[in-house]
Amino acid sequence: MPRIAEARDAAEPSSQEQRARHVRMLTAAAELASEKELARVQMHEVAKRAGVAIGTLYRYFPSKTHLFAAVMVDQLERLASRSARKPAYDAPQDAMRAVLVRATRGLLRRPALSTAMVMSTSTANHDLVPDAARVDRMFRQMLLDAAGIAQPTEVEVTSVRLLIQLWFGVVQSCLNGQISLTQAESDIRRACELLLVDLRDPRRNGSGDANGVAPAP
Structure with missing residues (x-):
């Protein structure tokens, strides 16, 4: 498991130049983690490939856990943009x-990178690595948006949270070679059938509450 070097806030890019460097660092990390396992990816390699000083890399990403949680956020943002055209x-x-x-x-198109991202986000302390918590929130919102649910009930929020946790386990099993992609997709289908049985259809019930259950805050 990647070590978290310090418990400190990571910097956020504010200028166009900083955002460009930020993108280069995420891209370099994704490329290197696609080529070899996470333990062999060194921060100085990421900095060199991105064309930034090692101090700059650590300023934005205090550890490899921070770095690959941020890579996961970037990948989810790309997925969300594609899912919008559903x-x-x-x-x-x-x-x-x-x-x-x-x-x-x-994820399975680049298994080494996906292993790095899943390992980093699933083992990170959310208080120390905010992007790990952001992954959960983004995934939840992406699923709710896909279903057209603007105001989820407590039951729906819980069901989606459990579904996401189960999905991470299925993906990990697939990456470890325990199950095939076909089995993974079958497991996902069955999980949706079981966990989303009480999910409302907003086309039938509108965007209000269902069965007298107030929307979650």
């Missing part, structure tokens, strides 16, 4: 399943 589905459960299947297929 086709129509018969049920919100189908829409959520489609998002998870697309995410799974995308």
